[in-house]
Amino acid sequence: MVSKAKASIVGVGCTKFGNVMKTPGIKDKTFHELIAEAAFEAMDDANMSGKDIDAFYLGSMLSHTSHAYSHHTQMCDWLGMQLKPSLHFATACSTLNTGLGMAAMSVASGKFKTVLVVGAETLSSYPDDNPVKRKAVDPQDLWYWTDFGVDQIYAYHHCYDIATAYGAIPTLSYAKKYGLNLDKMDEVMYNIYKAVSKHASLDPKAFVKDDIKQIAKKKKFKDPFDYWRSKNNPYFAYPTRLLSALNTVDGASAYIVTRAENAKKYNKKPVDIIGFHWSASNYPWYGKDATEWAIDKTAFSGAYKMAGVKGKDLDYLSVHDCMQIYQLITSETAGYFKKGESWKAMMEGRTMFNGDKPMNTSGGRHGKGHAFAASPGAETYELVKQMRGQAGRKQIKKPIKLAAQHNHGYGMHAAVTVFKGR
Amino acid sequence: MVDTIAKKFYDGLAKKKILGAQCGACKKWTFPPVTACRECGSRKITLKQISGKGTVHFYSTSILPPKKFAKYSPYAYGLVELKEGPSFMTMVEGLNAATPDTIRKGNEKLPLKVKAKVSNKAGMNVVVFTTKK
Numbered sequence: 426m427v428s429k430a431k432a433s434i435v436g437v438g439c440t441k442f443g444n445v446m447k448t449p450g451i452k453d454k455t456f457h458e459l460i461a462e463a464a465f466e467a468m469d470d471a472n473m474s475g476k477d478i479d480a481f482y483l484g485s486m487l488s489h490t491s492h493a494y495s496h497h498t499q500m501c502d503w504l505g506m507q508l509k510p511s512l513h514f515a516t517a518c519s520t521l522n523t524g525l526g527m528a529a530m531s532v533a534s535g536k537f538k539t540v541l542v543v544g545a546e547t548l549s550s551y552p553d554d555n556p557v558k559r560k561a562v563d564p565q566d567l568w569y570w571t572d573f574g575v576d577q578i579y580a581y582h583h584c585y586d587i588a589t590a591y592g593a594i595p596t597l598s599y600a601k602k603y604g605l606n607l608d609k610m611d612e613v614m615y616n617i618y619k620a621v622s623k624h625a626s627l628d629p630k631a632f633v634k635d636d637i638k639q640i641a642k643k644k645k646f647k648d649p650f651d652y653w654r655s656k657n658n659p660y661f662a663y664p665t666r667l668l669s670a671l672n673t674v675d676g677a678s679a680y681i682v683t684r685a686e687n688a689k690k691y692n693k694k695p696v697d698i699i700g701f702h703w704s705a706s707n708y709p710w711y712g713k714d715a716t717e718w719a720i721d722k723t724a725f726s727g728a729y730k731m732a733g734v735k736g737k738d739l740d741y742l743s744v745h746d747c748m749q750i751y752q753l754i755t756s757e758t759a760g761y762f763k764k765g766e767s768w769k770a771m772m773e774g775r776t777m778f779n780g781d782k783p784m785n786t787s788g789g790r791h792g793k794g795h796a797f798a799a800s801p802g803a804e805t806y807e808l809v810k811q812m813r814g815q816a817g818r819k820q821i822k823k824p825i826k827l828a829a830q831h832n833h834g835y836g837m838h839a840a841v842t843v844f845k846g847r
Numbered sequence: 848m849v850d851t852i853a854k855k856f857y858d859g860l861a862k863k864k865i866l867g868a869q870c871g872a873c874k875k876w877t878f879p880p881v882t883a884c885r886e887c888g889s890r891k892i893t894l895k896q897i898s899g900k901g902t903v904h905f906y907s908t909s910i911l912p913p914k915k916f917a918k919y920s921p922y923a924y925g926l927v928e929l930k931e932g933p934s935f936m937t938m939v940e941g942l943n944a945a946t947p948d949t950i951r952k953g954n955e956k957l958p959l960k961v962k963a964k965v966s967n968k969a970g971m972n973v974v975v976f977t978t979k980k
Binding site: 564566568569580581583584585586587588590593598607659661662663664708711712713715 | 856906951973974
């Protein structure tokens with residue numbers, strides 16, 4: 426039986442995702458202003474202001490680029506929440522998914538009636554000893570700092586290679602397990618990218634603006650698959666191509682959680698949080714079958730148990746896809762597809778917004794862009810908009826009554842939250 | 848009192864000894880060693896040399912290697928299952944990571960038996976594996 430909710434989302438906010446040195450809408454905004462923009466949109470969505478909210482939790486990962494780690498104390502002014510309880514938290518790239526459970530527990534405990542959770546990340550540049558003058562980040566420096574998230578006693582110093590660990594080996598393992606030769610696997614990954622880029626092209630806040638057909642056409646390719654296989658799309662770590670991997674971006678996201686019984690006072694269409702669970706694992710995250718991740722199984726089973734649901738009951742699934750192979754592996758772990766079946770669904774376009782098994786309709790960590798701690802909040806933003814019927818040109822036609830969101834946090838945390846519409 | 852396990856591991860490598868941890872409760876191995884058994888969580892662990900025998904199952908290489916190891920690029924980074932049970936990932940010598948084609952062909956020949964060895968990489972002694980017998 427589906428569990429009764431104690432906490433509900435009544436407001437969501439999200440900035441454009443892109444580069445604060447270039448992207449219109451976020452250009453020249455500081456880390457603090459990104460946070461305020463996402464939070465204010467969530468407050469407006471819930472018809473609230475800072476004084477109506479009892480506490481706020483601020484999530485971000487990379488202090489090397491934000492140049493901030495006690496920013497919640499700085500942010501109380503910028504959010505209009507002076508003297509309110511606050512904290513900084515992080516589970517890396519799953520941070521704002523973890524925040525959903527934290528906020529739900531906070532309001533269910535009785536301590537707070539309403540909590541704001543906001544996440545932000547600036548990955549493409551950092552303040553160059555001047556708050557309004559930024560310097561672009563060297564990609565190798567970015568990954569050096571990011572890799573502080575993986576086992577630093579042993580794994581990193583043993584020639585650690587994130588793209589192989591996170592992309593190539595799970596892809597090789599999936600192909601081997603289900604008897605797909607690597608040419609066929611490449612075609613599967615192309616079809617996943619068709620959905621990724623299509624969804625992003627329909628999302629006004631996404632980093633990627635064009636679908637694969639438009640991208641190919643601009644480069645004078647008649648067949649988008651020829652573009653996919655061209656030198657424009659090299660192997661990041663064979664057999665994982667660059668377009669199957671994340672785009673690091675800047676951005677912020679936010680949501681407001683209140684007690685379920687009060688939710689309709691603030692929003693006509695609240696979304697209930699009915700289950701959540703988290704799991705942690707040190708490196709390596711898998712054994713010789715790299716499609717079996719114990720942390721994901723643990724997080725899904727814990728969240729489903731709390732919610733009283735099963736994966737096959739879901740109307741919508743959002744999975745962490747910083748490497749798009751996880752659209753296959755994690756959707757099967759989630760029980761959204763049977764084992765070995767998801768690749769067929771991706772080939773048939775069933776996970777598109779207009780398919781019967783929709784997933785990741787804002788374009789995921791490549792299309793929408795990967796703003797580490799903030800990205801799960803952007804995925805919750807999409808999920809809430811879909812459940813309310815406010816997702817614009819990519820609105821899923823069938824009613825979304827039950828949905829789940831999964832995220833990975835380097836390295837490695839798994840967070841799963843289950844949502845119910847009203 | 849917690850033992851200086853990481854120091855013992857790296858000091859061991861300087862003497863060409865590769866240490867893992869065997870659990871006194873469940874008898875399973877943890878590699879590399881930490882302060883509790885990775886299988887059952889028991890603190891009754893004993894540092895012991897591993898056999899060094901393993902099997903490599905998959906490998907690849909990245910066009911954006913970590914800064915620290917960029918000078919070795921392209922190198923084969925592989926998933927090795929130790930004879931003692933744990934999985935470990937590190938550089939595997941003897942596997943060809945020069946091009947996508949050699950990686951594809953190389954993976955078609957896996958799994959392969961490999962042997963652990965101590966090697967200095969970017970100024971530190973670490974464990975790598977080799978396909979050489």
